[in-house]
Amino acid sequence: MDYKQDDSYLLLSGIQHFQFCPRQWALIHIEQQWEENSRTVEGQHVHKKADDSSAREKRKDKLIVRGMAIKSETLNISGQCDVVEFVEDSAGVSLYGNPSLYRPIPVEYKRGKPKVGREDELQLAAQAICLEEMFLCQITEGYLYYNETKHRHLVLLSDALKQEVRAIVTKMNSYYHRRYTPKVKTGPHCKSCSLQNICLPELMVRESVSEYMERRLRE
């Protein structure tokens, strides 16, 4: 028997970190080094939601489930959906105890406004992959809701996008497996990185240590 422990799944939300900077992801998720403003805050955030995890709401043609735990065996990731809307659809799947058929649609709530990068879309697509595996269905769309603009944006979850998620997550799994932390690759993203104090990207443009030691010792 192959027992899989819950904590052997990678955190789905890590895709955002990985997309931002693979080294940042590794520092947080492999080495568990984080600064207050990243994971701890995220942790509290998740906690709050987990408290009302069974929250269900029924609207006329919709079933709304909040804080649903999700995972994918093929990707080896687990996480949470802020909201999954089950919309009645004759081509949908059956849910236990409900007469109708439903189509699951993931909705992710984000603080702030739409980002330039694609991390939110990728995260949504990863959630869709999890839901597809859990409900044995196809999911082709989802929504991103931005708190600042108070708008939900439709995101088409194409095969190409899901393929991209698979490629990223495969890489994450392989790094995790090897416990590999990529070396610093500095870029403009370092400016807004919460792990700068740990990563010290500017070290990479310093004189080499042996030059430094030689210079000082000759003084």
Place this chain on the structure above:
Amino acid sequence: MKKMLNTLFVNQSDAYLALDGGNIVVKKEDEILGRVPLHNLEGIVTFGYTGASPALMGYCAENNVPLTFMTKNGRFLARVIGESKGNVVLRKTQYRHSDCEIQSSRLARNFILGKVYNQKWMLERTTRDYPMRIDVARFKETSQYFSRKLIEIQECEDLERLRGLEGKVAVHYNQLFDDMILQQKEDFMFKGRSRRPPLDRVNAMLSFAYSLLARDTGAALEAVGLDAYVGFLHRERPGRISLALDLMEELRGIYADRFVLSLINMKVIQAKHFIQKENGAVLMTEEGRKVFLSSWQKKKQEMIQHPYLKEKMMWGLVPYAQALLLARHLRGDLEEYPTFLYK
């Protein structure tokens, strides 16, 4: 670089420490002596048999605020720490390096280089600042001797020989240490190192300063995910924080010794701050420790320029910066460990 928070020193041995909300409360019998918000603290150090509530210990363990118990004279007794932070990978690398003779001697070499270099510049600085008060020729001669040894150390890749070289240099340094005491000569004399117990006032202060520094380097190492007990120059011995002692070598002179010298030379500390026991041991009085600790805190807030990082930082962050650089080297991000070489 990270922010420097304060360390709370509790100097009264009959005090009791308790948790009240997010505050630490210091009590004596039923009277409250003080209350400090815990989020401002990076560590708590108590001297003497101060009591602490389990709730406070739990809070400290969970929030990574090391709570350290020392004897009155600053000898380490125990410490409350929480789960060690992540990064097993880094620790395994550290152990592998510690088992490897070559890698260990390379690191040991850099620690000792730092120690000797920094001591050499202490001598140089003294000749510059007090040319009329010391035997300049002797200082210069010793400084040149140190320069020669620095070259030998740089070329040495053998742990035993390194320790030998360090020992030789230490003899010369100790011989000049007394000459760097320029005030209160009748009360403060240094005739060589004595510990357990320290037999004179200078040694009592040195021991105290070293144990504070060891606590700081130990906490810094753990903050970056390294194991403070597994060293390269100092080998494992039960209960010995070998790596903290390794990292401390380069700071001993420039940080601890210089601090003690300035307390004497500025007459901040005086003979009245000490008592002698029947067995010859010299201890600091409670008042003495108070003066010592508040100066130590002040020293930690002085700004310096880090020689390798070229960043302005407080003295108190130097152990952390060095721990971070050591971790960077062990992870393979830096080809060598950049010793703190201060001029």
